Amino acid sequence: MIWEVFRQAKPGKYHQHCGNVHAPDREMAKLFAQIQHGRRMQTNSLWVVPQEEVSEVDSDEAAFGGATDKAYRWAMTYNRVDASFAAEVEESEEEQREAAKAQEEA
Amino acid sequence: MTPLEELLFRLADDEYVIAERYTEWQIYAPTIESDLALANIAQDEFGHARLWYDVLEERGYEEKDLLWERDPEDFRHSTLCELAFEEGDWADPVVRSYLYDTAERLRLEALVDSSEPAIAGRVGKLLSEENYHREHAQSWLERLAEGNESHHRVQAALDRLFPHALSIFEPGEQEKEIVSQGLRTESLDDLREEWFEITIPYLESLGLSVPEPEEVARPDARGRDGSHTADWFDLHESFTATYHELGFDQPTRLRGEGA
Structure with missing residues (x-):
């Protein structure tokens, strides 16, 4: 039986998939996962999950997005935009810069 | 040999072998x-052996005299550690590890308050790793004991290994001093009793029958006095062979080791 293993490096971080182990049952799976996936990398916690309990949707059956350009959804698209086309935006950015400067000087 | 040295050799040699x-x-x-x-x-276990051999090195021993050039008769490990495995019999290392690691935990706990700071200071590190060893052995034991053929194999391994495991608690020449100087805070007799109280009911709960400690035939070799089974001399020859073949006059050190 195959168990998928997810490792969390530090408290509060996500558990990330790191591989699997073969084991006859849950206890042995946890035991083996400790050595195989928790010994060499910094580890705070491991999740050990029976492979058949992991549900999957793949790109054959679902359209995951990304088919059209959705760059407008990303906040970073709006960095370093020339704001002169809209006076209120330019003003607002100027205010933010001054506030930041004042904070830095304080 | 001082009582401290005797104690350290028992510990280090067990782990190494x-x-x-x-x-x-x-x-x-x-x-x-x-x-x-x-x-x-x-x-x-190699790491634990290193910790104990290091204490001996701090007291003037050299690594080559601790391992590579030491006479096999001078090793003080229990005969449980040295026996060759029954070929292909996974029950053997599982039973061996259970018997050994249960004893190991008890003996480490009796060193936590050792009067020797070099010992007391090292025990915590070792104890934290021992839990895994026992958990591993017990997980396997419980599963092997459930099967039919595997149950027989576990029983056979237990019958074969148990008399040798008793030599873990075989006193050496300086046992009295080891206890009276507070190097170990419990006697070997007490440790053995505690070991019986843990191992016997547990093994019986798995449907295994445990040999009667006072009646079971003991091998002549007890390890702790330098008497060993033939298996040990073979093992010693094989792990020192490369050292001699390559004509080392000093053990090689790993880069960064001891730096």
């Missing part, structure tokens, strides 16, 4: 996972 045996399972264990788990345990 059992680790040396465990490594024989590399690539032969039943699955990759169990291979890694036992290799990891062997590595831990």
